């Protein structure tokens with residue numbers, strides 16, 4: 128079997144976003160979750176807020192998020208009332224413990240789908256519950272085709288510090304065949320407005336391996352990225368979780384031609400080309416997916432705090448959060464989510480208490496995605512030597528060439544970074560190995 132046969136892009140998840148796997152989160156743990164929410168926090172743990180805006184102009188064919196493309200202005204308004212209400216309920220929970228927000232993240236869906244009036248309503252609503260004047264970072268995800276200059280100006284005015292543009296590709300043909308709603312011209316227009324308005328940090332997302340991608344086009348995407356010169360570049364590799372349009376089409380004969388989906392070695396070679404090119408042009412690696420212009424100055428607070436065990440209220444339909452040692456996810460159906468909030472109830476759908484050992488594994492595998500970790504952090508926090516506890520796993524990673532071990536540290540090699548998510552399950556507890564991830 129050749130490498131590429133063995134590594135075809137099959138149905139299922141590649142990306143390890145959290146631990147333990149989502150398939151272990153259950154409604155039966157909700158009573159325990161409520162106890163945690165109604166208890167004081169560990170005071171020194173930073174607190175963040177994620178707000179999920181689930182609207183999109185079109186559903187991208189590779190998308191696996193909870194999104195709606197059929198809601199009218201009245202629906203959007205009801206949703207904003209609901210999420211503002213939810214944030215207010217969260218702000219009054221004992222587990223808040225007087226903490227303000229260290230970071231805020233508007234994700235989706237497409238937060239920039241909202242009009243300026245709707246955005247003002249949302250931001251003002253949140254500010255009635257939390258003062259975020261002390262927040263170190265307010266991230267806002269955008270789809271380029273939904274942006275106008277006045278909307279970006281309003282976002283800047285309202286305090287957004289990190290603007291993230293879902294570019295994905297610069298070829299109109301590829302954008303269209305993957306179901307994206309925007310075109311390349313809208314990327315350039317939105318980016319130059321954002322620059323003129325002086326956002327402190329602008330990130331763009333790219334995806335390696337979209338349907339129709341070629342080496343030549345990918346190189347062109349990298350050149351165009353260099354031309355606009357974002358502060359931060361995030362590169363994902365296309366995967367096919369079970370609930371995407373592509374995954375459903377794949378199950379039907381010749382829809383689309385499975386051969387047109389690039390295999391993993393090809394996607395890795397494209398990411399490697401991108402990393403090499405950006406490194407040669409002054410960028411630095413900030414994680415297996417991210418390059419930044421100035422690592423010391425350009426932090427990604429949301430990612431770094433979460434990967435070091437911060438608390439975060441995950442608000443909005445189907446949102447994920449983590450508070451004081453417990454994973455939480457909201458109800459994932461529109462009617463149920465809104466219905467619970469109309470009754471004044473926090474709309475939780477399922478939860479999972481995370482043991483201290485699982486918290487250690489979670490932070491260790493997430494931090495490994497940055498390409499580097501030190502054992503001292505874990506010794507301080509969990510009173511455990513990770514290189515002893517997981518000796519066999521570290522030894523196998525080093526033997527296979529994915530990491531280099533130092534005295535008290537592990538550094539992921541370039542080959543390791545390109546496939547880091549594939550390497551992480553070896554740290555999972557036995558019951559989570561070979562289990563479905565989502």
Ligand code: SF4
Pocket residue numbers: 182183185186187189190191192194235236237270293
């Ligand atoms: S814009 Fe983002 S959230 Fe919306 S459908 Fe596309 S990938 Fe999914």
